Amino acid sequence: MAKVFERTNGLTDKAFHYCPGCTHGIIHRLVGEVLEELDVLGEAVGVAPVGCSVFAYDYFNCDMHEAAHGRAPAVATGVKRVNPENVVFTYQGDGDLASIGAAEIVHAAARGENITTIFVNNAIYGMTGGQMAPTTLIGQKATTSPYGRDEKLTGKPIKVSEMLSTLDGAKFVERVSVHNAANIRKTKKAIKKAFELQLSGEGFGIVEILSTCPTNWGLTPLESLKWLEENMLPYYPLGNLRTPKEVE
Amino acid sequence: MAKVLMKGNEAIGAAAIKAGCHYFFGYPITPQNEIPEYMSRELPKVDGVFLQAESEVAAINMVYGAAGAGARVMTSSSSPGIALKQEGISYIAGAELPCVIVNIVRGGPGLGGIQPAQSDYYQATRGGGNGDYRHIVYAPSTLQETVDLVMESFDVAEQYRIPVMVVGDGMIGQMMEPVEFKKPKERPLAEKTWATTGTKGKRKPNIINSLFIDPQELEDHVHKLERKHEEIKKNETRFEEYNVEDADVVCVAYGTTSRIVKNAIKKCEEDGLKVGLIRPITLWPFPESAFDKITDKTKGLLAVEMSTGQMIDDVKIAIKGKKPVYFHGRTGGMVPNPTDIENEIRKIAGGEK
Amino acid sequence: MQERVVIAGFGGQGVMSMGQLLTYAGMIENKHVSWLPSYGPEMRGGTANCNVMVSDDPIGSPIVTEATTAVVMNLPSLYKFEDDVVKDGHLLINSSLIEEEANRDDVGVYYIPANEIAVELGNAKVANMVMLGAYLELTKIVKVESVIEALKKVFGESKAHLIPLNEKALAKGAEEVK
Incomplete structure (x- = not known):
């Protein structure tokens, strides 16, 4: 019988610790597949965040560097500046990137740091137990917004892609989602493009991926996909916000 | 080599470059600004990288990344800035990476002042960051000793895979004295096989990390650090x-x-x-x-x-x-x-x- | 022998470079030297000063507390440092800008119209060198030639043409206290 599917060599054999229905697993695989397809696993250095994907260093089959909460873009900067021939990426969640690491991501983008950021936005802090994130939607309940996020108290959710796309150094900015097969394919395409642009030395690239958190949203995996589609897509519209002219 | 008359902060920069440090990440703060200024001027001449970070926190994390990638790397700051760097210092110590941190101490607490002080002794020796770690702290008293120790710091840091802090004060930073750059004694420095430089398909992935979620693993790791600290006490104590x-x-x-x-x-x-x-x-x-x-x-x-x-x-x-x-x-x-x-x-x- | 010198004046009067030249010259003569500036906001327009040590023996504190000489270029500096000079030390006063007389009678006080002399020489900027010339004549702590050698190193090729003017200023200053 012909083999129609196999694990990517971009990931190690280590079993994921992610909750059932969590889309981190899909995103990990997409990144692993892209690194393998581009034949850059031997050059790749990934920087893992603090949050649900804190153990990313055990999953990607390449050199990995664990960073402090929010600091992955700074660590990646250090790695890339020392060895520009390495393919350097950060893998960060919304608390890590949009809250405590807001300064690091903005300035990495502003400098046009030639790295790729995989930004997983599931509108909540997962690892610490479902607290409100900067990306939590208005009215969305979290363990630190038990009555629903109140704009008067905490403002509106940050649209990271829109914000970063105002910076000239951010050469590639695209928001995608993994709530269905079609969008998963689009996500992989965006990730691949972002890495290709790093390889051609374009500068900073970020792929914001809308993702689910069934455990902390208190929904089943299927309900979560639907919730993402109905609630996150209207506030976080999908699409490309920046691509270098010559590759459009 | 002949003696040259240099300002302390510039002599620190010169010593670092002579010791093979080609990477510097920093953020402005008085009274150490001549260090980043010197590095921004001189590092491009040796194909090195000077980068002014968005904050001290970012700067030390860039150091963390660069050290992980195997580079000789330095950052400098003054007291309140060093307080911000403690996060990264703890991670670097935990992940067992070499780097050199210069603190040109100013008066505190808080914003304090900018004149010479030694009020960061606790911060430097008790670990301003979290966790069970130590790092070497040199406190030179003359500019000659400052350049000698800065140059040696890079070797010591690499020998033990540990951050080394050089503590001066505004006086050390601002004064001028004649200095001579001398090669430090040879030390047994192993190849950095642990660095995250890409596997090139030839080895298993390297992981730079300070997270040990299993308490037994963490205890073992901390005990390993402790044995290293004992070794340093035995070999590197100076007075x-x-x-x-x-x-x-x-x-x-x-x-x-x-x-x-x-x-x-x-x-x-x-x-x-x-x-x-x-x-x-x-x-x-x-x-x-x-x-x-x-x-x-x-x-x-x-x-x-x-x-x-x-x-x-x-x-x-x-x-x-x-x-x-x-x-x-x-x-x-x-x-x-x-x-x-x-x-x-x-x-x-x-x-x- | 140890000279502990305070040099003070407004920012822009060349007090820092005067101290550096003296330090440099000391180094050229293989003496132990140190130069310690005041720094921070007081440097922005206020009084600037530096402490210079030139010594046959290793230098302890680079801070001058008992000055063998104070060179004061403006009135606030006279007020600030007059009392720091040890008995039988030297107090060099830039009389172009300081009309008051010193209160000390136990030190050698010298009034030198440094700005006037500098202007006569054609460049007001060399007032500091006039004072340095006077200081060297009094103490002989380093040779004038060593200062010239230091100047050459500090100036480099582009400013080498300024050496003769500085040389003249040093000589004029020396004449004032002979």
Whole structure:
């Protein structure tokens, strides 16, 4: 019988610790597949965040560097500046990137740091137990917004892609989602493009991926996909916000 | 090589580059700005990278990344900036990476002032960051010693895979003295097989990490660090001693303060007093063995610091309660006056204290 | 022998470079030297000063507390440092800008119209060199030639043409206290 599917060599054999229905697993695989397809696993250095994907260093089959909460873009900067021939990426969640690491991501983008950021936005802090994130939607309940996020108290959710796309150094900015097969394919395409642009030395690239958190949203995996589609897509519209002219 | 007259901060930069440091990440803060300024001017000439980070926090994390990638890397700052860097320092210590951190200390707490101080002794030696870690702390007292120690710091950091901090103060940073750049002694430096430079398909992935979620694993890791710390204590503790045996009074001071104490000692000697000095060159490890030479004849010890008394804790630990330990200090950027120190020494010698 | 010198004046009067030259010259003569500036906001328009040590023996504190000489270029500096000079030390006063007389009678006080002399030489900027010339004549702590050698190193090729003017200023200053 012909083999129609196999694990990517971009990931190690280590079993994921992610909750059932969590889309981190899909995103990990997409990144692993892209690194393998581009034949850059031997050059790749990934920087893992603090949050649900804190153990990313055990999953990607390449050199990995664990960073402090929010600091992955700074660590990646250090790695890339020392060895520009390495393919350097950060893998960060919304608390890590949009809250405590807001300064690091903005300035990495502003400098046009030639790295790729995989930004997983599931509108909540997962690892610490479902607290409100900067990306939590208005009215969305979290363990630190038990009555629903109140704009008067905490403002509106940050649209990271829109914000970063105002910076000239951010050469590639695209928001995608993994709530269905079609969008998963689009996500992989965006990730691949972002890495290709790093390889051609374009500068900073970020792929914001809308993702689910069934455990902390208190929904089943299927309900979560639907919730993402109905609630996150209207506030976080999908699409490309920046691509270098010559590759459009 | 001939001597050159240099400002302390610039001499630190020059020493780092001569030691093969080609990467510097920093953020402006007085009184150490001449270090990043010098590096921004000189590093491009050796194909190195100077990058002004968005904050001290980012700067130390860039150092973390660069150190992980196998580079000789340095950052510098002053007290409040070093406080911000503690996060990264703890991670770097935990992940066992080499790097050099320079603190040109200014008065505190808070924004404090910009004049010379030694009020970061606790921060430097007790670990301003979280967790069970130590790092080497050098406290030079002259510019020649500063460049010697900065150059050696990179080797020491790599030999033990540990952050090394060089602590100066505004005076060390701003003053000029002749310096000569000399190659430090050869050390056994292993190849950096652990660096995240890409597997090139030839080895298993390297992981730079300080997370050990299993408590047994973390305990094992911390014990490993501890064994390393013991090794450093044995091999790298440094101090200068002067007339300690049978002295009437033994002074303990480091950095620029020790130079002022030397003036006071000279004055006391003119009157026939025998005054000793222990000058820790490493603040961690603290030179406890230097205190073994103190004899019954000594009436007491005098710790002199530009703080309200921080190193004095280590002096008390080292003397094991055998002698009274007195303190004289100025703080906030005020510098002790040799005459005041002299008076303190005389009081102790004369049994007034 | 140890010279402990305070040099003070307004920012822009060349007090820092005067101290550096003296330090440099000391180094050229293989003496122990140090130069310690005041720094921070006081440098912005207020009084600037530096401490210079030139010594046959290793230098302890680089801070001058008992000055063998004070060179004061403006009135606030006279007020600030007059009392720091040890008995039989030297107090060099820039009389172009300081009309008051010193209160000390136990030190050698020298009034030198440094700005006027500098202007006569054609460049007001060399007032500091006039003072340095006077200081060297009084103390002989380093040779004038060593200062010239230091100047050459500090100036480099582009400013080498300024050496003769500086040389003249040093000589004029020396004449004032002979």
